[in-house]
Amino acid sequence: MKINVKHVAKLSNLPLSENEEKKFEKQLSEIISYVDKLKKANTINTEITSQVTGLENVIRQDKNASSFSQKEATSNSKSNYNGMFKIKKILR
C-alpha cells in the first residue's frame, strides 16, 4: 500500500522537503502495511469503543471563575498588539 504523502502532509498542515517526502512515504507505507493485519479480525456486529469511562454528556458547572488577564493570556505569544493576538489577514 503506497501512501500519497504530499496530500497527507497538506491535510496535516506540515511543510515537508522533498527528501522528507521520500523518507516518510517509505516509513508510513510500511506502518500501514503492518496495521493492515486488523483486516483479519472478525468485527461483524461489533460496536465501536471510542472511550472507556462509560460517561456521557458531562457538562461543566454553570459557575463563574476567575480567568487570565489579557496580559497573562498573551504572555507566550510572539506577535501581539494592544493585548490581542496578532495574526495574518484571513479575509480580504
Place this chain on the structure above:
Amino acid sequence: MNINQLTIKQARDGLRKRKFSSFEIVQSCLAEIKKRKKLNAFITVCEKEALEKARKADKEIKDGTDLPLFGIPISVKDIYLTKNIRTTAASKVLDDYIPQYSATVIEKLEENGAIIIGKTNCDAWAHGSSGENSDYGPTRNPWGEEYVPGGSSSGSAVSVSSSMCLASTGTDTGGSIRLPASFCNVVGLKPTYGRVSRYGIVAMASSLDSIGHFTKDVEDSALILSITAGKDLNDATMPNKRVDDYEGYLEKGVKGVRIGIPKEYFLEGLDKRVKEKVEQKVKKLEELGAKIEIISLPHTEYATACYYIIQPAEVSSNLARYDGVRYGNNRTYFGDEAKRRTMLGVYVLSSGYYEAYYKKAMQVRTLIKRDFDGAFKKVDVIITPVSPTLPWKIGEKADPLSMYLSDIYTVTANLAGIPGLSVPIGFIDSLPVGMQILGPQFSEGKLFQTGKQIENL
C-alpha cells in the same frame, strides 16, 4: 547510603526525627544531577527555587507542619504544565513556553508539600518507546550508558533510578511509564484511565493518556496515588469513583489471590531469559498461596496495530492546535516522529480510509476490552512481562515500525483503560527486568497488594 537514595517513607521519618533537613536532601539530589549530567535526564533544573523551598519547608517542619510529601524533592516529566517554569514537552515547538498555570496533579503534589527539583527529558510529545526522540537529545540508562532507558517518560525513570529525586511523575499512553520503569529498575504505575486528572498535561492521545508516576518502591507508589487520584472538575473524563485506601492493601499478601497468566504474552518474540525470570516469580507467588491460572486474551495479536491507528489519529487532532500564534513556535519546528504520527493519524481519518482503519480499530478495541472483561471474571490480576526484550542500545532500532513493536505488552492496558504496575524483578546481564501486573478498572489497590509481595520475595 546517601539521603537522596531514601524512599519517600524513609525520608519522611528522617525529617520528622530531624535526622537531616529537606535542604540537605535537595542538595544531595542536585549533586547527583550534576554528577550524572551525561544521562541527560533533565531539560530544566530548578536549583535555586528548590533550595529556597526546602529552606522554607525546614522552618515549617520545626513549627510542626506535617504533610505527606513535606520537603520531598520530586521531578516532573516536562509535559506537565508548571506555572512559571518552562515546559517544552521535549519539543522545540514549545522551546520557550512558560505556562500561566499548573496541571491539577502538580497543584495537588505541591499542596502536599512536594518540591519540584526539575523538569525531566522525554520523547518529544511523549512519542516514543526509548527516550531517543527528544529534541533535547536522548536520555541514557543509568545501568549502562550506551543503552536506552525506555520511553517516553525516560528522564523521569532515570531520575528516580539514580536518586536525583525521590519520585517522579510520568504519562502512559501505550507503556510510557511501565516500559522505562522496567528498563531502569524502578516501580512505575499507570493508573486506570480517568483515575488521575489529565488537566494541564500536554495531550497526546486523549482516550488513552493515563497520568502516573515512578517511585523507588510499591509503598511510595501507593502514597503518591492517594494524593493524585480523585475527581477534578477540569477533566470531564473522570468517573466519580471513591479513592481507595491504597496503603491499606500493602500488607495483605497474595494468599488466595487469583493470578491469570495470559498465554499470548509468552509466545515467540519474548526473550527466553525474561520469560524464565517472570515464571520464577510467579512460581514463588504460587508457593505463597496465590492461585495461578493460564488464561487466554485471544485478540492480543491485534493490539499493536489497533493502538497505532487510534493513537496517531488522536495525536493528529491534539497536535493540530500548535499553530505558533498563541504560544510556541510554528509547525516547521516539529520533529520527525511528531510528523509521522500526525500524517499517519490524518491518513487513517481521511475520507475513504476512515472506515477501513479508524472505525475498524475502534471495533477491535471493543474486542480487546472484552477479552479483559472476560478474564477478570475468572482472575483478580494478570501478570505479564513488561517488555519482550532487555533494554537495547541507543540507535539500535532505527526504523519506526520496529520501535512501535516494543510496546506489544503494554498498549493493551491503555486500549482497555485498565491499570498496570511495573515492578522490578532483578537483572539479566546487569540490565534491569520488570514484571507487569494488570487489574480491572479502579483496582489499583490489588496491584499494590501483589506488587508489594513481589518486592518482598
